[in-house]
Amino acid sequence: MNYKPIDWADERLGIAKFSRKSLNKIFPDHWSFMLGEIAMYSFFVLLGTGVFLTLFFVPSSADTIYHGSYAPLDGHVVSQAYASTLNLSFNVRAGLVMRQMHHWAANVFVAAIVVHLLRIFFTGAFRKPREINWLVGSLLLMMAILEGFLGYSLPDDLISGTGIRIAYSITLSIPVVGSYLASFLFGGQFPGNSIIPRFYTIHILLIPALMAGLLGAHLAIMWHQKHTQYKGKGRTENNVVGVAMWPAYALQAGGFFFLTAAVLAALGGLVQINPIWMYGQYIPYKVSYAVQPDWYMGWLDGALRLFPSWEITGFGHMIPTIFFPAVLLPGVTFGLLMAWPWIERWFTKDYEVHNLLDNPRDNAWRTSIGVGVMAFYMVLFFASSTDVLANAFSVSLNFVLWAFRVLIFVIPPVAAYVAYKVAREASSAPTVGKPRKAMVVFRSTEGEYSSEESGPRREVDLKFSALHGNEPKPLPEEAKLHGIEADGGVTQENSALIGSSVAAAKPQEIEERPGEGSGKYPVSRGTPGAGGGLFSPHNRKMPRRRKDSEEEK
Amino acid sequence: MSSSTPEFDELDQESLVRTSERRFENVVGISFALSLLATIGLGVVYWQGGQTQVEGALLFVTLGGLGFGIVAWGKYLVPQGPYVQDREELKSPASEREVFIESFERGSNLIERRSFLAKLLGVSVAAFGVITLFPFIRSLGPQPKKMLYVTNWKKGSALVRSDGTKVRASDLEIGGILTVFPEGHAGGAISQTVLIRPSFQDIVTKPGRESWGPQGYLAYSKVCTHAGCPVGLYQELTQQLLCPCHQSLFDVMTGANPVFGPAPRPLPQLPLEIDSQGYLRAQAGYDEPIGPGFWERA
Structure with missing residues (x-):
């Protein structure tokens, strides 16, 4: 390997110290830790496809006559925003794929953030010291929702235009400042000509820049504080157990970006979304039936439908009815969301640092509150389809509306109660009745079967490596830095150059490694457990490997 | 834990690792090859004028092949540990905190000593901040005034x-x-x-x-x-x-x-x-x- 670039950079920036730590950083491994990654990768896809779209989109509500390959609208007077969206969909190569990928990625982005948030909530990952990242994440969620709304408003089609009209009315409903705010935000009375250029600037510049900054902070804080981990063998509050950043985590996470992008590409290419040519241009006096916004606005739309027609007037002023479901409800929602770490602490009086995650069943109160709140927003979400449901089930709109007005009060407490009971019973199950120990059956490589009694059920770590007694241990390089003689006596001298330690492990050291050959390795793993794999001396005996080491000698 | 001889185990294990590694090498290789083929296909489709569904499907194979191959590489062909690392305490030692507070106060005392200048600076910056806010609020749109009370309907409008x-x-x-x-x-x-x-x-x-x-x-x-x-x-x-x-x-x-x-x-x-x-x-x-x-x- 050529060390010159490393020397060059290290002499100027001193990168080795930081990079060494980064390369050897340990990341706990669990599928639920990938939810945030899905969100981040969707964000990257949004940035990429979004830049492409800006090259063709014209953010103007000025009239133009459409002449493009979409025949039914040929010759119609439409806005430039609408016409340019049609053009980039039909007349720009790969334009429609990009546009649909962008829209799908936005939906997946918000969904991934929400599920990621639920994971953080139910496992108690927001507890000290991670309250700041909880706040940053909540801000990111709010911005993602706003950004999504602004984005789907830009094409100036009939459905999104109706959405903007509702947004204008909601702004108007804010007490004291509402009419000023609406006038300033929309550049006068609705609809005006300022909305699309303004939304465009906010959508492509202001919010993405803020989000990129917040995402950077989110990651930096996570990096600095180190990731949480689930309880398990060898895992304590004071350590991190998992895979090394380089190369395992880097490969897994990097590859996962491509997998996320692949799914978004498949959706963008194969599943139609927001076909604005079927809705038509936004015309203020036209409206279409069964108007539903993107999914993440559904709870607000549902709240607007369910909230009764109460309007408060007095002292020459009015608090319009939509203030309650469309301003107060989101305000309370995000306020409580952001305050949650402190609310919970107020009850638990828990000021400890937590790096081990809760199993949701072990914290029945939190789990039941979470499920109840989730149920509340789910009911609101489904309430945004009252008209569709009434049609689908051939019942009256009146019935559906009143059913939802009842369900919004019934379902959340019931869901919370059920969640509480289930959590309590699941949590106590291993200690109820006669404690049973699991028998773990092994098949040795000779084909011989044997069984071992495992510990109590709660302590069983289902990972093979853990079952086989492979205690987590430090990376060889890290061990050396701490003066521990790993891998049979590699000298401190050799560890000076990170990366050369593999070459430093001499073939004759194989015999000195005890405890590696239990013969019970699962075939599918491919690597012989802790400290093994390509770094282990066994692998160095393989033909192609031996060639490498001979060269290095 | 095992009753068999170490020599046998070692040989056997090595061959097992080798076969399984070979299998995953094949999987990774096929993924990358598929991705490459799909990329070429994508180029051809694009060259021919493009077709949304085919582009989406080929992009899926291109990106998916890369992703699947890289993830498989990262999961099955490199060591998974588990490795352990200590968490350093986030909190600084008490002495560091003390020195930090002292350093900060040494500086802030120097500023506070000229309290009039400091206050004047504060007022000036705040005033500038308020003034710069004005165009960002007031220039954006007209005052609502009677805007929300009237429409274009007048007496006699047809x-x-x-x-x-x-x-x-x-x-x-x-x-x-x-x-x-x-x-x-x-x-x-x-x-x-x-x-x-x-x-x-x-x-x-x-x-x-x-x-x-x-x-x-x-x-x-x-x-x-x-x-x-x-x-x-x-x-x-x-x-x-x-x-x-x-x-x-x-x-x-x-x-x-x-x-x-x-x-x-x-x-x-x-x-x-x-x-x-x-x-x-x-x-x-x-x-x-x-x-x-x-x-x-x-």
Whole structure:
């Protein structure tokens, strides 16, 4: 390997110290830790496809006559925003794929953030010291929702235009400042000509820049504080157990970006979304039936439908009815969301640092509150389809509306109660009745079967490596830095150059490694457990490997 | 843990590792090769003019092949540990904190010693901050003033269709509906009005509105009093107007009172008259603000 670039950079920036730590950083491994990654990768896809779209989109509500390959609208007077969206969909190569990928990625982005948030909530990952990242994440969620709304408003089609009209009315409903705010935000009375250029600037510049900054902070804080981990063998509050950043985590996470992008590409290419040519241009006096916004606005739309027609007037002023479901409800929602770490602490009086995650069943109160709140927003979400449901089930709109007005009060407490009971019973199950120990059956490589009694059920770590007694241990390089003689006596001298330690492990050291050959390795793993794999001396005996080491000698 | 001899184990294990590694090497290789093929295909499709579905499918294989291969490489061909690393305590040692506070106070004392200058600086920066905010707020739009109270309807405004043609009293069949605007403002979002000619005798006129509906014509603001959507759906059978956004229902026959859903107020009614040439005109503008509520509205 050529060390010159490393020397060059290290002499100027001193990168080795930081990079060494980064390369050897340990990341706990669990599928639920990938939810945030899905969100981040969707964000990257949004940035990429979004830049492409800006090259063709014209953010103007000025009239133009459409002449493009979409025949039914040929010759119609439409806005430039609408016409340019049609053009980039039909007349720009790969334009429609990009546009649909962008829209799908936005939906997946918000969904991934929400599920990621639920994971953080139910496992108690927001507890000290991670309250700041909880706040940053909540801000990111709010911005993602706003950004999504602004984005789907830009094409100036009939459905999104109706959405903007509702947004204008909601702004108007804010007490004291509402009419000023609406006038300033929309550049006068609705609809005006300022909305699309303004939304465009906010959508492509202001919010993405803020989000990129917040995402950077989110990651930096996570990096600095180190990731949480689930309880398990060898895992304590004071350590991190998992895979090394380089190369395992880097490969897994990097590859996962491509997998996320692949799914978004498949959706963008194969599943139609927001076909604005079927809705038509936004015309203020036209409206279409069964108007539903993107999914993440559904709870607000549902709240607007369910909230009764109460309007408060007095002292020459009015608090319009939509203030309650469309301003107060989101305000309370995000306020409580952001305050949650402190609310919970107020009850638990828990000021400890937590790096081990809760199993949701072990914290029945939190789990039941979470499920109840989730149920509340789910009911609101489904309430945004009252008209569709009434049609689908051939019942009256009146019935559906009143059913939802009842369900919004019934379902959340019931869901919370059920969640509480289930959590309590699941949590106590291993200690109820006669404690049973699991028998773990092994098949040795000779084909011989044997069984071992495992510990109590709660302590069983289902990972093979853990079952086989492979205690987590430090990376060889890290061990050396701490003066521990790993891998049979590699000298401190050799560890000076990170990366050369593999070459430093001499073939004759194989015999000195005890405890590696239990013969019970699962075939599918491919690597012989802790400290093994390509770094282990066994692998160095393989033909192609031996060639490498001979060269290095 | 094992009863077999170490030598046997070692050999056996090595061959097992080798076979399994080979298998995963094949999987990774096939993934990358598929990805490469799909990329070439993508290039060809793009060159040929592009096709949305094929592009999406090929992009899926391209990206998916890369992703699957890289993840498989990272999961099955490199060591997974588990490795352990200590968490350093986030909290600084007490001595560091003390030195930090001392350093900070050493500096801040130097500033606070010239307290007048410091205050003046604070005031200057704050004033500048407030001043720079002004264009970002005030320049954005006009003050609302009477904007929310008036529409383009005036005394004598002729009713026109969206294409600007005037509406005659004989134009609408009984049971007909039309979206109308004040002459000169066809298509206006605020003045949009729905003109209906329901069956004559059932109308329950509100007090003071006896003369507003000549020949059974009724005109209501089309802007929903709930969230401002156009009240676009007319159910002739029940004589009701439905807002498709949040399903508010207004009863046309009783002055567009809200009878269902979240709308809080009736749709404002436009007083109509028929001029000597048979054209429909407004007797006056709306006598109340149209659309959803706002703070200043009593």
